[in-house]
Amino acid sequence: MSLPGVFLFSHYVESFWTHAAPPLVDWSGVPTLVLLVAAVMVAATALVARAADTKQATRLPGPPGLPFLGTRWLFWSRYKMNKLHEAYEDMFRRYGPVFAETTPGGAMVVSIAERAALDAVLRTPAKRPYRPPTEIIQVYRRSRPDRYASDGIVNEQGEKWFHLRRHLTAELTSPHTMQSFLPELNSICDEFLDLLHSCRGADGIVYGFDQLTNRMGLESVCGLMLGARLGFLERSMSGRAATLAAAVKAHFRAQRDSYYGAPLWKFAPTTLYRTFVRSEETIHTIVSDLMEEAKSRSRDSAHDDGMQEIFLKILENPALDMRDKKAAVIDFITAGFETLANSLVFLLYLLSGRPDWQERIRSEVPCSGELRAKEMAAAPSIRAAINEAFRLLPTAPFLARLLEAPMTVAGHKLPAGTFVLAHTGAACRREENFWRAQEYLPERWLMSREPHAASLVAPFGRGRRMCPGKRFVELELHLLLAKIMQRWRVVFDGELDIQFDFLLSPKSPVSLRLVDW
Numbered sequence: 001m002s003l004p005g006v007f008l009f010s011h012y013v014e015s016f017w018t019h020a021a022p023p024l025v026d027w028s029g030v031p032t033l034v035l036l037v038a039a040v041m042v043a044a045t046a047l048v049a050r051a052a053d054t055k056q057a058t059r060l061p062g063p064p065g066l067p068f069l070g071t072r073w074l075f076w077s078r079y080k081m082n083k084l085h086e087a088y089e090d091m092f093r094r095y096g097p098v099f100a101e102t103t104p105g106g107a108m109v110v111s112i113a114e115r116a117a118l119d120a121v122l123r124t125p126a127k128r129p130y131r132p133p134t135e136i137i138q139v140y141r142r143s144r145p146d147r148y149a150s151d152g153i154v155n156e157q158g159e160k161w162f163h164l165r166r167h168l169t170a171e172l173t174s175p176h177t178m179q180s181f182l183p184e185l186n187s188i189c190d191e192f193l194d195l196l197h198s199c200r201g202a203d204g205i206v207y208g209f210d211q212l213t214n215r216m217g218l219e220s221v222c223g224l225m226l227g228a229r230l231g232f233l234e235r236s237m238s239g240r241a242a243t244l245a246a247a248v249k250a251h252f253r254a255q256r257d258s259y260y261g262a263p264l265w266k267f268a269p270t271t272l273y274r275t276f277v278r279s280e281e282t283i284h285t286i287v288s289d290l291m292e293e294a295k296s297r298s299r300d301s302a303h304d305d306g307m308q309e310i311f312l313k314i315l316e317n318p319a320l321d322m323r324d325k326k327a328a329v330i331d332f333i334t335a336g337f338e339t340l341a342n343s344l345v346f347l348l349y350l351l352s353g354r355p356d357w358q359e360r361i362r363s364e365v366p367c368s369g370e371l372r373a374k375e376m377a378a379a380p381s382i383r384a385a386i387n388e389a390f391r392l393l394p395t396a397p398f399l400a401r402l403l404e405a406p407m408t409v410a411g412h413k414l415p416a417g418t419f420v421l422a423h424t425g426a427a428c429r430r431e432e433n434f435w436r437a438q439e440y441l442p443e444r445w446l447m448s449r450e451p452h453a454a455s456l457v458a459p460f461g462r463g464r465r466m467c468p469g470k471r472f473v474e475l476e477l478h479l480l481l482a483k484i485m486q487r488w489r490v491v492f493d494g495e496l497d498i499q500f501d502f503l504l505s506p507k508s509p510v511s512l513r514l515v516d517w
């Protein structure tokens, strides 16, 4: 989720609220006027800060911070919250490849897009890497000990995180599990193509392509985690799938707004906090139902196929609390399905500008039928196309870390505990790191031209907190691309509008054209 998106996390405040106490005072009686006054003050200070923008000197370059607001005022005035990727590009232009923001609490957040500094931060081996958690998730989950025994694998730290990671991800990251899931994955991809076919107009245009890819993401990640097919790819989707997809979207947006917006949700049950709670509860209810259904199916039939493996291993693991098992399935599904769907849209969008590379892929894959490891290994152009899409347009464009030890970055000494955003996506688009860096050139992965800083491409993160879904995603994207190219060439008219929903996402609805060869 990270996923910075998922994984751009707010500053960690350890004992923000106690576990048992309700997180929020009920301020329903507080006059709206107080909030209005606060908003006016915020706007006024933002204006003052703009005037001060050029005057302030900080140890690291960066925009000036204000008391109680830090540098967040920028995201309420100069920049748009749903275009944060552009905001960071602009700040790198203004302040250089290493600059600092400040949180409303006064903590420093250092953004890095410089190669040597990124290597220093991401290559430092850490046994329990600390990725700052999303505060709103943490606050909510700690207020519900009936449902959550921990903050979950995505947000937990230290030994608790290590325990969850060890017991929850061994199956998911194993090549053996992925190989046994391959036949099922082939059939999920085939069904997705049938759905695309049935939604295509006479001109080949598929309207709402992004929503269909979300359904594919749900079907495959739920299939992987719950060991059962759930019907998200049937022609008319159940209300449940649509509700789950909408809840996950709301969940990500609320995380983004809780981090970059006014932190009023910490003091009153604002609309933002209520929206977040609603989305988390909707996801919890639906996933609980899905788990119950999957459990009764596995009781009724003796499965020993690849599909059942992950779910049953998690369910049967005595080292895990039942609440952690449920939270894990929720976290895997929320971390997995939209990241996968967005990555597919970005990949096809970028490839639409390279009809020659589409032809090349088509010439390397068999005309039809199930794809096995052998056929996949024989199509290097597919891997190159995927690598290049992850380089140029990763759905998770930066990674969040807390430095474990003091470090010198671009000549500045950062103390242990500094919150760092490693902008691998921005670094990959810099000319000093890649030859013709702004262009989609899959060929660079088959015959590299200097500069070629391959280590900067980190769409799934780095080190021990790296995405456990990587192997699965790479397999699925490979299959999907091969199968789509077997059948159609992809045409995209115009530019794709991209926004920041705590992940880089295509602005919905997306239309693209699937043209028969």
Ligand code: HEM
Binding pocket: 001, 002, 003, 004, 007, 131, 153, 154, 155, 165, 221, 224, 331, 332, 333, 335, 336, 337, 339, 340, 343, 395, 396, 399, 400, 458, 459, 460, 461, 462, 463, 464, 465, 466, 467, 468, 469, 470, 472, 473
């Ligand atoms: C294209 C798809 C995906 C992308 C781009 C992606 C990206 C990421 C990134 C960047 C991180 C943070 C890594 C770090 O901080 O070093 C992460 C973590 C994570 N991802 Fe993914 N992910 C994807 C799909 C999935 C899937 C399919 C699953 C589950 C089946 C998943 C589950 C997780 C979990 C549980 C974590 C937290 C791991 C931890 O903190 O130990 N992701 N992902």
